[in-house]
Amino acid sequence: xxxxxSLVKRRLKGAASVVVLTGAGVSAESGVPTFRGKDGLWRKYxxxxxxxxxxxxxxxxxxxxxxxxxxxxIADAVPNPAHFALAELEGRSEFTLITQNVDGLHALxxxxxxxEMHGSIWKLRCIRCGExxxxxxxxxxxxxxxxxxxxxRPGVVWFGESLDPEVVNAAFxxxxxASLFLVIGTSSVVQPAASxxxxxxxxGAYVVDINIERPxxxxxxxxxxxxxxxxxxxxx
Numbered sequence: 001x002x003x004x005x006s007l008v009k010r011r012l013k014g015a016a017s018v019v020v021l022t023g024a025g026v027s028a029e030s031g032v033p034t035f036r037g038k039d040g041l042w043r044k045y046x047x048x049x050x051x052x053x054x055x056x057x058x059x060x061x062x063x064x065x066x067x068x069x070x071x072x073x074i075a076d077a078v079p080n081p082a083h084f085a086l087a088e089l090e091g092r093s094e095f096t097l098i099t100q101n102v103d104g105l106h107a108l109x110x111x112x113x114x115x116e117m118h119g120s121i122w123k124l125r126c127i128r129c130g131e132x133x134x135x136x137x138x139x140x141x142x143x144x145x146x147x148x149x150x151x152x153r154p155g156v157v158w159f160g161e162s163l164d165p166e167v168v169n170a171a172f173x174x175x176x177x178a179s180l181f182l183v184i185g186t187s188s189v190v191q192p193a194a195s196x197x198x199x200x201x202x203x204g205a206y207v208v209d210i211n212i213e214r215p216x217x218x219x220x221x222x223x224x225x226x227x228x229x230x231x232x233x234x235x236x
Contacts, residue, residue: 004222008208009235011180015206017094019178020086021196022228025185025211027101029229030077051158060151064142067154071121074103075136082184083109085232096174100186100193102156115171117163117193123155168192178205184228188215 012018024034045066049055056063086097087110097114099106102121106114125132128150144152157163171193175181181200188194188209197219201207209220210231224231 004224005234008222011206012235015093015180017178018180019096019174020182021193022099022101022184023186026082026228027103029080029082029227030105032074032077032103048159052160053158056153060143068139068142079105079109080229082228082232085236087111088236098171115167117167117171119156121154121156124152125155126150126152172199175200176203181205181207184210188218
């Protein structure tokens with residue numbers, strides 16, 4: 001671990017462009033549930049049953065009750081040392097932060113150049129006119145409506161939906177120009193984010209994987225095992 005830390009520290013100092021990918025493991029250290037699997041049950045529903053266009057079309061109030069509950073949990077969460085370390089790192093070199101998380105904690109910690117691959121739970125988007133806005137308030141009426149009279153939905157990517165092509169292109173473009181790529185707190189199984197490490201490696205970037213355990217099949221030149229909130233501050 002110590003030799004690996006020293007190596008990555010040297011790489012950080014000499015990196016002209018640093019790109020980071022974060023996953024649910026970073027948010028979990030702030031107490032944000034993953035909302036998937038047995039720990040993600042709400043009433044009798046699983047996330048995979050509610051976070052779909054079909055579920056919203058069938059019962060938008062039920063879907064919004066779940067999202068209102070999720071928003072209330074995330075609203076109490078605060079950025080952890082990993083979030084703040086990444087915000088500090090942004091000021092040291094050319095930097096891009098790609099995240100699979102929808103909780104907005106990176107922005108709260110001070111990060112600015114963020115690519116949110118799966119959107120944000122704090123954004124609301126009208127299914128009629130397409131207008132999108134950020135709203136961190138407690139939603140009094142469910143489902144919420146747009147000024148045009150259309151229903152508002154969470155500004156996240158649901159199961160069965162495609163990611164925004166512009167967002168995907170921005171992520172892969174950033175990775176293609178990276179000299180150092182950090183993969184933090186993700187199992188590297190959800191596509192297309194799971195392909196980013198391979199793309200970075202093939203483009204000549206030095207790839208570092210930071211996780212509490214080594215993900216199966218992960219592509220990396222160096223693995224640093226431990227909580228992101230401990231490993232990242234030690235790198236700075």
